[in-house]
Amino acid sequence: MGQFTPTPHDPDARGHFGPWGGRFVPEALIAAVDELAAEYDKARIDPEFVGEFKRLLKDFAGRPSLLTEAPKFAEHAGTRVFLKREDLNHTGSHKINNVLGQALLTKRMGKKRVIAETGAGQHGVATATACALLGLDCVVYMGEVDTERQGLNVARMRLLGAEVIPVKSGSRTLKDAINEALRDWVTNVDETHYLLGTAAGPHPFPLLVRDFHRIIGIEAREQILEKAGRLPDAVVACVGGGSNAIGIFHGFIDDQDVRLVGIEPGGAGVETGSHGATLTAGSPGSLHGAMSYVMQDEDGQITEAHSISAGLDYPGVGPEHSHLKDIGRAEYFPVTDAEAMDAFALLSRTEGIIPAIESSHALAGALKLGPSLGPDGLLVVNLSGRGDKDMDTAVKYFGLGDGGQA
Amino acid sequence: MSLVSDVFAAAKAESRAALVGYLPAGFPTVSGSQDYLRSMVEAGCDLIEVGLPYSDPVMDGPTIQAAAEQALSAGFRVRDVFDVVSSVAEAGGRAVVMTYWNPVLKYGVDAFARDLAAAGGLGLITPDLVPDEADDWMAASEAHGLDRVFLVAPSSTEDRIDMTARASSGFLYATAVMGVTGARDVVSSQAPELVARVRAHSSIPVGVGLGVKSGAQAAEIAGFADGVIVGSAFVSAANEGDAAVRALAADLAKGVRSAAAIV
Numbered sequence: 001m002g003q004f005t006p007t008p009h010d011p012d013a014r015g016h017f018g019p020w021g022g023r024f025v026p027e028a029l030i031a032a033v034d035e036l037a038a039e040y041d042k043a044r045i046d047p048e049f050v051g052e053f054k055r056l057l058k059d060f061a062g063r064p065s066l067l068t069e070a071p072k073f074a075e076h077a078g079t080r081v082f083l084k085r086e087d088l089n090h091t092g093s094h095k096i097n098n099v100l101g102q103a104l105l106t107k108r109m110g111k112k113r114v115i116a117e118t119g120a121g122q123h124g125v126a127t128a129t130a131c132a133l134l135g136l137d138c139v140v141y142m143g144e145v146d147t148e149r150q151g152l153n154v155a156r157m158r159l160l161g162a163e164v165i166p167v168k169s170g171s172r173t174l175k176d177a178i179n180e181a182l183r184d185w186v187t188n189v190d191e192t193h194y195l196l197g198t199a200a201g202p203h204p205f206p207l208l209v210r211d212f213h214r215i216i217g218i219e220a221r222e223q224i225l226e227k228a229g230r231l232p233d234a235v236v237a238c239v240g241g242g243s244n245a246i247g248i249f250h251g252f253i254d255d256q257d258v259r260l261v262g263i264e265p266g267g268a269g270v271e272t273g274s275h276g277a278t279l280t281a282g283s284p285g286s287l288h289g290a291m292s293y294v295m296q297d298e299d300g301q302i303t304e305a306h307s308i309s310a311g312l313d314y315p316g317v318g319p320e321h322s323h324l325k326d327i328g329r330a331e332y333f334p335v336t337d338a339e340a341m342d343a344f345a346l347l348s349r350t351e352g353i354i355p356a357i358e359s360s361h362a363l364a365g366a367l368k369l370g371p372s373l374g375p376d377g378l379l380v381v382n383l384s385g386r387g388d389k390d391m392d393t394a395v396k397y398f399g400l401g402d403g404g405q406a
Numbered sequence: 407m408s409l410v411s412d413v414f415a416a417a418k419a420e421s422r423a424a425l426v427g428y429l430p431a432g433f434p435t436v437s438g439s440q441d442y443l444r445s446m447v448e449a450g451c452d453l454i455e456v457g458l459p460y461s462d463p464v465m466d467g468p469t470i471q472a473a474a475e476q477a478l479s480a481g482f483r484v485r486d487v488f489d490v491v492s493s494v495a496e497a498g499g500r501a502v503v504m505t506y507w508n509p510v511l512k513y514g515v516d517a518f519a520r521d522l523a524a525a526g527g528l529g530l531i532t533p534d535l536v537p538d539e540a541d542d543w544m545a546a547s548e549a550h551g552l553d554r555v556f557l558v559a560p561s562s563t564e565d566r567i568d569m570t571a572r573a574s575s576g577f578l579y580a581t582a583v584m585g586v587t588g589a590r591d592v593v594s595s596q597a598p599e600l601v602a603r604v605r606a607h608s609s610i611p612v613g614v615g616l617g618v619k620s621g622a623q624a625a626e627i628a629g630f631a632d633g634v635i636v637g638s639a640f641v642s643a644a645n646e647g648d649a650a651v652r653a654l655a656a657d658l659a660k661g662v663r664s665a666a667a668i669v
Contacts, residue, residue, distance in 0.1 A: 014538060022539050024507055026465050028559035028584055030536060030566060169471055175462065182464045187585040189561065285508045286534075287462065299484040300512025301461040 003214045004044035009253060009320075015203020015290075018326060021319035023202040024286040029182075032189045037204040039109050044211065049108065053101055057215065060133065061089050061096045065216075067223035067380070072350035073363070077370030079377035082227065083353070084220045084248060086384045093356065093385030094216060094244045095126035099195060101212035103130035106193040113137040113192045117181045119146055119174035119240070120311030120358065121153025122385055123197030128162035130195075138162040141180045143173035146310045153389055171304040174314045178288050198241025199318035202289030206318050210246045216382065217251020224380055233373050234259035237382035238361040239332060240276065240312035242321045244384035249330060259331065262321060263365035265307035266334030276305030277334040278317040279325050287316040293325075308337040308393065309357040311385075335364040341397055343367060344387065345406035356385030357393060410528050410553045410576030413453045413500055414611035414632050423628035423662040425450060426613055427655060428504065428637035429644060430457035431490040432482030433473045440493040442644050442651050447499035449652040450659025454494045455531060455635070458487050458505035465506075465533040467588030469638040484509050488525035495526030502555060502576070504531040510543075519546035529553025529576050537573035544573070555579050558604060560596040571608035577633060578604060582616045589638045590617030598630045624661030634662050 015021045015037075023033060043049040057063040066085040074081040086094035099116075106114055114136045118124030124140040131138035140157055144166040147154050157164050170176035178196075185194040199209040217235075224232055235252050237245035239262035252258040267275030275281065278293045285294035287302055295303045295315035305315040324330035335343075343363035348354045355363060359382070366381045373379065387394070398406040417424035427446045431439050443454055459474035459482050466474070487503060494501040503522060510518045510530075522530070529552045535543065537556055547554050553576030558567050561584060571578055582597035583590070594617065601612050614627045615635030619642075624634045636658055643650040 023536065024534050024539060025536070026534055026559070026581075027536055027557045027566070027570065028561050028581060031561040031563060169468075170461065170475075179462055179464050183467070183586045186465070189584060283512075285511055287508065288464075289534075294508070296508065296512060298512070300509035301478065302508070303461075 003218060004050060004211055011203060011207055015207070017320050017323035020292050020322040021203060021206055021290050023289060024291065025202045025289045026186060028186050029189065032185070033202050033204065035109065036105070039105055040204055040208045043105060043108060049104060053104055056100045057097065061100065063089065063215065064219045065089055067220060067227060069227065070351050073347050076346060077367050077379070079370035079373040079375060079379055081366055081370070081379045081381060082224060083381050083383040084216060086216060086244065086382060087353070087355065087359070087386035091126045091129050092388065093122040093126065094213060094247065095123045095197060096129070097215055097247070098197065098209050098212040098243060099123070099126040099130040101208070102193065102195045103134050103136060106136060106195070107134060109193065111191055111193045113188065114195045115139045115141065115181050115184050115192055116195045116197060117141050117174065117177035118197065119177070119313055120309065121146070121150040121157070121389060122311060124162070124164070125153050125156050127195050128157040128160035131162065132160045139184070140164050141167050141177040143167050143177045145172045146174065149310055149393065150389060175302065182288070198243040199246045199320060200241045200288060200290060200292065200316055206290065206320055209243050210250065210320060213243055213247025214250045216244065216247040217249060220248055220380055221251040228378055230378065231255050231258050232378045232380045234261050234369060235380045236261045236263060236362050236365050236369065238263050238312060238358050238384060239279065239317060239321060240265065240314045240358065241316070242318040244382050246318060246320055248382045253329065260324065260329060261365060261369060262330055262332040263361045264332055264334040265309055265312035265361060266336040267306040269336055270334050274306040275334065276307045276312055276314060278315060279321060279332040280334050290319045292317055292319040292322045308340065309361065311356070311358040312361065333365070335361050335368065339364040344394070345398070348406065354387035355383055356387050357390045359384045408528065408553050408576050409500055410453065410502065411611065414577055417452060418632065423631060423665060424452040424633040425624070425658050425662045426453045426455055426633050426635040427451035427640050428455035428457055428635065429640050430459050430470065430473050430477050431487045432459055432477035432480060433641070433644065434476055435480050436482065436486045436490065439490055442648065443490065443494050443499070444497040445648055445652050446640065446655050447494060447497045449655030451499065451655055454499050454501040455504045455637070456487060456490050456494065456501050458484065458503055458509055460506040460509060463506060465586055467586040467638065469641050470587050473641045484513055488521050491522065491525040491527040501527050502529045502531055502553065503527055504533065507532060507535040515542040516546045516549065519550040519552055523550040523552055529555055531555040531579055533557060537570055540573065557581055558600065560584055560600050564603065567603055568607040571604060571610050574610060577611040577613050579635065580604060580612050580614050580631070582614050585616065587616060587638050589619035589642065593623050593626045597627065601631050621657035621661030624658045625664040628662045628665035634658065
């Protein structure tokens with residue numbers, strides 16, 4: 001099956017996955033999302049577009065990414081573990097798949113300016129990279145709190161020619177960066193494409209972001225069959241907005257015996273209220289253009305998410321995940337900041353791979369899930385990004401600057 | 407004819423546009439907003455838009471964002487909006503509520519409609535709910551006799567203008583510019599064209615909002631629209647105090663009556 005082949009899991013024409021998704025946006029943006037949907041419908045079946053996208057994935061992003069067995073890490077999980085190495089992509093995470101696709105769509109639509117939001121900075125860096133490659137103007141909105149904890153990525157984006165605007169409103173994190181990007185978009189929509197970084201937002205974003213990331217699951221399925229001779233018992237991925245997870249899940253979604261497991265940011269613990277585990281502890285609502293699970297108070301005010309990982313610090317989630325949870329095809333559970341940081345250190349030490357803190361949530365999930373599968377079990381973990389960007393956080397968390405040891 | 411339609415019909419009978427004034431409930435406090443809204447009614451607002459403060463107001467510029475944040479940190483609760491609506495009605499004003507959709511979803515669409523109607527509210531303006539997603543609201547508004555004010559924008563296609571006008575009642579909210587709320591120095595050149603496009607599809611009254619802050623701008627808009635909607639400027643005036651709110655309302659009320667002199 002090709003990456004852009006329609007699936008039985010696609011949303012309806014108005015973007016609904018069951019009761020989820022849709023378009024909860026100002027009328028002023030409807031023309032733009034309609035234009036985007038129409039352009040994507042043409043592009044996905046246009047051999048020239050698909051060919052150019054595949055060429056960039058191969059020659060620029062470095063795909064296919066490896067599938068690496070992690071035997072020493074696996075001793076701690078009690079089951080066999082393979083890592084899908086999205087950390088090895090150019091710019092250091094899965095995000096490059098989506099931005100290359102959307103940047104090509106931007107050019108097809110004749111638009112010259114791209115805006116994006118970013119949390120950890122991975123999507124911002126990827127977007128700035130694609131814009132540099134394809135000659136597009138780039139503005140990235142980033143919560144002020146995140147610009148402070150991810151200063152290196154701010155510098156990378158600026159080096160790549162992007163303008164980075166710190167967002168000072170609301171909680172000054174990812175959700176407010178999205179609000180500000182939406183305000184820019186509604187003002188400058190004629191010449192601007194909003195290059196949304198996750199499989200959320202109004203239709204067609206959840207569909208097209210997913211499709212651009214389906215390559216992860218397509219490769220992983222072929223690779224695990226080749227290396228292990230069978231399908232895994234479960235595929236594990238972290239879920240903030242949910243783009244890396246939906247991308248790898250789709251490679252296995254019709255393999256009913258493969259469990260799809262999303263790991264949410266449990267922060268200080270879901271019971272403390274200080275977390276970002278939207279699917280575990282949220283309730284239905286509309287945020288940033290789609291109906292999905294959201295974190296909100298009893299008045300429907302969106303509450304702030306908390307996670308040690310800036311990239312998972314989001315009180316919403318892509319609508320297809322809400323659908324997969326409801327129909328029982330995927331399962332979601334949280335791990336805490338501490339569990340994620342333990343896994344971060346463990347993979348670094350045992351396998352010589354420093355994972356992103358986002359991806360460390362998936363690794364922590366694998367450590368929890370592994371014992372129930374036993375030594376004959378088989379897990380594929382999506383290692384969605386590398387941890388270089390997280391060194392400041394790690395230095396503080398483990399006291400590495402003071403001779404501390406993780 | 408709804409009570410909101412009556413407001414526009416009465417203004418039209420006087421050969422003028424209706425003045426629609428916005429202020430968030432709970433800004434700066436619940437009782438403070440009730441006082442300011444009474445002043446706006448007394449000083450000449452024909453229709454009041456009571457804003458419902460929301461954590462993620464993507465259609466709003468810095469002025470209304472800050473007002474919403476202030477209201478929320480002062481402890482505003484969604485149920486307070488009904489008290490504010492009641493006080494507008496008691497002051498002899500007519501009120502609709504302008505709200506992002508999630509607080510209504512969380513409250514329950516039918517329950518919100520029921521409680522709004524009971525408080526004397528006349529309808530809802532829904533900046534992030536398009537008719538395509540509004541099945542529950544269509545049913546609830548019918549059940550409780552409320553008006554549905556949807557928005558059109560310069561980017562709306564002819565089909566969407568037609569569809570949105572059909573789904574609306576009371577009036578249709580035309581956003582004068584592509585952008586968010588906030589006072590601007592000049593009236594958008596896109597506004598007259600958008601109103602004319604609506605007229606080609608529907609006889610529903612058209613209110614124009616986004617960016618209006620002075621009597622002179624109100625007069626200009628009154629030359630081509632049925633209503634002039636003012637929001638951020640009232641928030642800024644409220645920051646200065648009651649006298650500023652009354653002075654702004656009076657200036658705008660004069661403006662909506664001066665269209666003939668301008669055109």
